[in-house]
Structure formats: C-alpha cells, structure tokens
Amino acid sequence: MNLTQLVLASHNAGKLKELQAMLGDSVQLRSIGEFSQVEPEETGLSFVENAILKARNAARISGLPALADDSGLAVDFLGGAPGIYSARYADGKGDAANNAKLLDALRDVPDAMRGAQFVCVLALVRHADDPLPILCEGLWHGRILHAASGDHGFGYDPLFWVPERNVSSAELSPADKNQISHRARAMDLLRQRLGLK
Numbered sequence: 080m081n082l083t084q085l086v087l088a089s090h091n092a093g094k095l096k097e098l099q100a101m102l103g104d105s106v107q108l109r110s111i112g113e114f115s116q117v118e119p120e121e122t123g124l125s126f127v128e129n130a131i132l133k134a135r136n137a138a139r140i141s142g143l144p145a146l147a148d149d150s151g152l153a154v155d156f157l158g159g160a161p162g163i164y165s166a167r168y169a170d171g172k173g174d175a176a177n178n179a180k181l182l183d184a185l186r187d188v189p190d191a192m193r194g195a196q197f198v199c200v201l202a203l204v205r206h207a208d209d210p211l212p213i214l215c216e217g218l219w220h221g222r223i224l225h226a227a228s229g230d231h232g233f234g235y236d237p238l239f240w241v242p243e244r245n246v247s248s249a250e251l252s253p254a255d256k257n258q259i260s261h262r263a264r265a266m267d268l269l270r271q272r273l274g275l276k
C-alpha cells in the first residue's frame with residue numbers, strides 16, 4: 080500500500096505528536112480536527128472495536144485513508160479497569176481527575192498488587208467501508224505509583240512506573256517513551272505491515 084497522507088482519527092494532541100514522531104517524514108498525519116470537531120461515540124466493548132469505529136468515521140469524513148489509536152490503562156487490582164473507559168474514568172473531567180480517581184481507587188494497595196499495562200490498538204482503514212482493516216496492538220507493563228511524578232507525555236503517564244527505566248513514563252523524554260511504549264510497539268508492527276521498515 081502506498082500511503083503518503085493519512086488522517087489520524089484522534090482528537091488527542093499527545094497521540095498525534097507521538098505517532099507522527101514514530102512515523103517520521105515518509106507519512107504525513109493530518110488530524111481529524113481539520114475536518115470535524117465532532118467526536119464519534121466509542122460504543123465498542125473492546126479496544127479493537129473502538130479503533131475500527133474511529134478509523135471508519137475519520138475516513139468517511141475526510142475521504143482519506145485513516146489511522147485510529149484506541150488505548151488505555153488496564154490495572155490488575157481493578158480487574159483491568161479503567162481499560163477502554165480510561166479517557167472517561169472520571170466522567171469526562173479530564174486527565175487530572177482521572178489520575179486522582181485512580182490514586183484513590185488504589186489507596187493503601189501495596190506495590191506488589193499495583194501492576195498495570197498500557198494497551199494500544201492501531202487500526203488502519205484504506206476507506207470507510209474497508210472490509211479488512213489492518214490491526215496492530217502493543218502492551219507496556221508497569222506499575223501504578225502512589226503519587227504523580229514527571230510532566231512529559233499525557234494522560235496517566237505521571238502515575239505509570241516503568242520498571243525497565245525506574246522512572247515514571249512522564250519522566251521519560253518523548254524520544255525514550257516513543258522507543259518503548261505500548262504505542263511504539265503497535266506502531267512497530269504497523270510499519271512492518273506497511274513495508275515502511
């Protein structure tokens with residue numbers, strides 16, 4: 080597939096920055112925000128369903144091939160919550176409220192029981208009705224800290240301790256996060272599928 084321009088089916092500026100950095104100059108990612116401010120309802124029960132739903136919606140609106148990222152944080156002690164509801168965990172009140180709610184839910188839970196993974200599913204559709212979306216996933220294992228630390232990244236990064244670096248993911252430089260994150264792993268697979276590496 081020859082792709083020089085893709086629309087990114089996301090209103091999250093943090094994702095756009097990370098994904099464009101990973102793709103480099105060979106593919107230009109245009110934000111769906113250029114075409115519409117309306118966010119589709121994420122009605123799926125899985126990351127895969129929501130990624131496909133967002134990608135189809137963006138392809139329909141833009142007329143371009145579309146890439147979507149559905150991602151979230153699955154916390155072991157919470158049975159995988161907030162999972163696909165990560166963005167809406169604190170009822171749409173934003174990252175700070177989501178982080179505060181998570182800290183509260185894990186109050187007094189010991190380190191050994193604070194395991195978590197970031198999940199990322201990327202879905203690429205060539206057009207809105209594409210019967211064979213390309214799907215790639217990535218996981219990143221870590222642990223939930225007892226307090227926020229660091230100010231890079233977005234979302235739950237200040238609470239996610241990265242065992243291989245002994246820092247929070249918000250303390251990693253953007254370049255370092257983009258080497259090892261759930262999104263980096265999914266993008267690595269996507270680049271292979273597209274013959275970009």
Ligand SMILES: O=P(O)(O)OP(=O)(O)OP(=O)(O)OC[C@H]1O[C@@H](n2cnc3c(O)ncnc32)[C@H](O)[C@@H]1O
Pocket residue numbers: 088089090091094118121148149150151152165166167174177197232233234235236260262
């Ligand atoms: O749906 P779009 O428009 O892409 O943007 P969104 O922010 O709503 O994205 P999701 O529905 O995929 O929800 C992802 C949630 O998981 C969080 N998340 C995903 N990847 C993350 C990362 O790399 N670092 C920190 N938090 C992340 C993020 O903050 C959101 O709360």
Ligand SMILES: [Mg+2]
Pocket residue numbers: 121166
């Ligand atoms: Mg969303």
